[in-house]
Amino acid sequence: MKIxxxxxxxxxxxxxxxxxxYHLAKGLVDQGHEVTMVTTHDVLSGLHQIDGLQVHYLQVPYANRFGFMRRIWSYLRYVVLAKRKIASLKTKFDLAYVMTTPLTTGLIALHLKERYNLPYYFEVGDLWPEAPIKMGAIRNGLLKNLLYRFEKKCYFEAQKVIALSPAIRNYIEANSPETKVHVVPNFADVSFFEAHHKIQRFSAENPLKVGYIGTFGAANHLDYLLDAARVCQEQKLPVVFNLMGDGAHLKKIKSLSRQLDNLILHPFGSADAVKHLLESQDAVYVSFKNLEILNTGSPNKFFDGLAAGKLIMINFGGWIRQIVEEQKCGFYHDPLDPTELARKLSVFLKEPEMLYQYQKNARALAEKYYSKELQVQKLGKILTNQKHLSVSDSEVYILTA
Structure with a gap:
């Protein structure tokens, strides 16, 4: 197909x-489809051929550090330029695959269906507008109502909706019962990350290394991690926290981290830089602000941690907490109680054999259920209306909510 x-x-x-x-699009190309990507870039513009993909770059700057209004401008600018670019393309497409966030990409999806009679599949990785509303970014009652109505229309008009988590699927099915929803979670790239498992004893000279690799934004609320690092330092636990990323709270984190001897900041890096740092860690920390709506997501760094075979440490509930605890590959700690993290981590410091087993469990989970190849194959079958894989959503307990 032409997608x-x-x-x-x-x-x-x-x-x-x-x-x-990138991996989903390239996977579809490898399955024989022709994929045209319309996206944005701070610097690049025009058509670029990337690993079999036709990528049309539109110059629309965006960064997590942007304020609310500047973000809105970026979202709407992309919608306008994308419509123009699509109008200029000579290809007759078979379907469109439209990815949120932001929800404003739904304007493009609805335009494609109305103007070109082009069916679209709608991927939902975060619940917009529910998440920004719950975080207090959108307060106007009229605007909230309009956004909820727009969201529901995007789901209703879609050929199918691809949810990145079972919690998102349940939310969409409750709000738009007519919509066909499939779960294709984020994936664990087990062919990219290597798992280095060994039993080791930890000390001041050989501390347990905890990595956080991701966005330094409001939704992540890394104050929880900094508070936990402070408690670990006060209790003289042999633990070092390594943080790599960028975002709106970077300056704040840099300032607060100066008070901590057990925390190291690393600059934002490429996939290879992430691989190098993550593989050298013993555990990964995944963080979200203490809001129930943020428990529904499918954070890619959780899956990277599984692929690399690391102990998973999270401060939020929901479906991922259920997986982590049932599969014995990590633990949850109360985000408002940093001493709980120190207490639970101390168990692994004292029992390195248990840490070793939890790390192996993480990698096994990634290989069995969340490999990149499995998710790309599943998406390809959904797009071509083929029967699902033998391991279906209903059969895999970790995809139930």
């Missing part, structure tokens, strides 16, 4: 950041 892929923040592995769309 038009709409995604505002397309990144290649060389650039770093979320590379799920």
């Amino acid at each position: 038009l892929y709409i995604h505002q923040y397309f990144k290649t592995p060389a650039e770093g950041g979320c590379v799920r769309p």
Whole structure:
């Protein structure tokens, strides 16, 4: 098929950041489809051929550090330029694959269906507008109502919706019962990350290393991690926290981290830089602000941690907490109680054999259920209306909510 892929923040592995769309699009190309990506870039513009993908870059700057109004401008600018670019393309597409966030990509999806009679599949990785509303970014009652109505229309008009988590699927089915929803979670790239498992004893000279690799933003609320690092330092636990990323709270984190001897900041890096740092860690920390709506997501760094075979440490509930605890590959700690993290981590410091087993469990989970190849194959079958894989959503307990 000829597939038009709409995604505002397309990144290649060389650039770093979320590379799920790159791998999904490339996977579809490898299955024999022709994929045209319409996206944005701070610098690049025009058509670029990237690993079999036709990528049309539109110059629309965007960064997590942007304020609310500047973000809105970026979202709407992309919608306008994307519509123009699509109108200029000579290809007759069979379907469109439209990825949120932001929800404004739904304007492009609805335009494609109305103007070109082009069916679209709608991927939902975060619940917009529910998440920004719950975080207090949108307060106007009329605007909230309009956004909820728009969201529901995007789901209703879609040929199918691809949810990145079972919690998102349940939310969409409750709000739009007519919509066909499939779960294709973020994936664990087990062919990229190597798992180095060994039993080791920890000390001041050989501390346990905890990595956080991701966005330094409001939704991540890394104050929880900093508070936990402070408690570990006060208790003289042999633990070092390594943070790599960028975002709106970077300056704040840099300032607060100066008080901590057990925390190291690393600059934002490519996929290879992430691989190098993550493989050298013993555990990964995945963080979200203490809001129930943020428990529904499918954070890619959780899956990277599984692929690399690391102890998973999280401070949020929901479906991922259920997986982590049932599969014995990590633990949850109360985000408002940093001493709980120190207490639970102390168990692994004293029992390195248990840490070794939890790390192996993480890698086994990644290989069995969340490999990149499995998710790309599943998406390809959904797009071509083929029967699902033998391991279906209903059969895999970890995809139930």
